[in-house]
Amino acid sequence: MSALKFLGVSFDLLSSLLIALDLAAAAVFAVTGALVASRKQMDIVAFMWLGVVTGVGGGTVRDLLLGVPVFWVVEATPLIVCVLASIAVYFTAHLIGSRYRLILWLDAVGLALVTVAGTAKGLDAGVGPVVAVVMGVITATVGGIIRDLLGHEPSVILKREIYVTAALMGAVVYSAASGFGLPRLTAAILGGGSAFTMRGLAIALQWSLPTYRARAGRQPEEII
Numbered sequence: 677m678s679a680l681k682f683l684g685v686s687f688d689l690l691s692s693l694l695i696a697l698d699l700a701a702a703a704v705f706a707v708t709g710a711l712v713a714s715r716k717q718m719d720i721v722a723f724m725w726l727g728v729v730t731g732v733g734g735g736t737v738r739d740l741l742l743g744v745p746v747f748w749v750v751e752a753t754p755l756i757v758c759v760l761a762s763i764a765v766y767f768t769a770h771l772i773g774s775r776y777r778l779i780l781w782l783d784a785v786g787l788a789l790v791t792v793a794g795t796a797k798g799l800d801a802g803v804g805p806v807v808a809v810v811m812g813v814i815t816a817t818v819g820g821i822i823r824d825l826l827g828h829e830p831s832v833i834l835k836r837e838i839y840v841t842a843a844l845m846g847a848v849v850y851s852a853a854s855g856f857g858l859p860r861l862t863a864a865i866l867g868g869g870s871a872f873t874m875r876g877l878a879i880a881l882q883w884s885l886p887t888y889r890a891r892a893g894r895q896p897e898e899i900i
Contacts (some may be wrong), residue, residue, distance in 0.1 A: 678740075687753030691858065698735055698747050699754055702791035705819045706731035706758035708779045708786065710765035710846055711828035715775055720766050726826055728755060734819035738794050738811050742801045780879050783820060787839070788872035791816040791846040792864045796854075805851045812847030813840060816871075836887060838878035846871025 706831040709730030719883040732748045732755065750752045772778055794815025797810030817840055819831055824831040833839050850867025854860065877883060 688721045694796055695747075695751075697789050697793035697796075697864070699757060699788050701793060701900065702731035702735070702748075702754040703757045703761050704782050704786035704789065705734075705823070706761040707765055708782050708820070709823045709827075710762040711769060711772075711775045711779050711782075712823055712829055714765060714769035715829075716827055720763065723766045724759050724762045726823065727765070728758045730757035730819045730823040731761075731828065732819075733822040734790055734794070734815040734817065735788070737818045738797065738815040742798060742803070742811065744797070744801055754890075781876075784872055784875040784879065786819070786844075787816045787843055787875055788846060788868040790819070791843045791871045792850050792868045794861070795847040795867065796864070799851065799854060805855060809844065809847040809851050812850070813843045816843035816846075836884035838874060838883050838885060841885065842871045842875035842878065845874055 706727035709726040709728075710723045712730075713726045716722075718726070724748070735747050755849075769775065791812045795808050795812030797815075798811035799805070803811070810852075820839075821831055821833065846867045849870045850863050853863035853866050858866075
């Protein structure tokens with residue numbers, strides 16, 4: 677990995693990129709969690725709690741599965757950012773017209789960021805590309821699942837909307853681009869861009885994947 681030396685201190689460029697992605701994603705997801713709290717008319721403590729668990733939930737599960745130090749335990753900055761973002765939403769949410777629509781679009785941004793961060797962290801932990809892709813998808817979806825469960829909102833991944841598929845595409849693109857030797861920043865732009873584009877088009881055009889339908893001639897009790 678390349679490193680940059682400044683004032684006698686060595687900085688790993690990839691590590692810095694991953695930290696920045698985790699931080700940005702935590703902030704974005706925290707805002708979506710706080711917006712859900714605003715829709716449920718919760719108090720400021722609930723805003724902060726929902727913002728924090730949404731912001732760091734996916735990354736926490738990822739790091740535990742990879743057996744690496746949990747990112748916000750090593751450095752508490754993501755927690756502080758989540759709390760500050762949640763407090764800001766508490767005082768400004770009433771200015772937002774369609775909060776649910778904003779949640780969807782911010783969630784798409786967060787999805788793109790954490791998909792790349794999760795996949796990259798998996799690759800750097802030494803797992804294979806398939807497991808790294810799974811890490812990217814887990815990182816991108818768990819925070820939203822926690823948010824929807826705690827906020828008593830219908831989980832977006834249980835709807836017909838394209839969500840997990842967008843994370844999967846972003847993770848595969850990033851992993852493939854890295855495997856072909858492209859610079860990590862380029863791979864991150866390609867992976868994150870593809871995830872956001874697919875999710876954004878799904879929101880704007882109401883795309884969905886075909887759902888399972890029982891075959892004709894079978895009785896409901898015969899379906900296992």
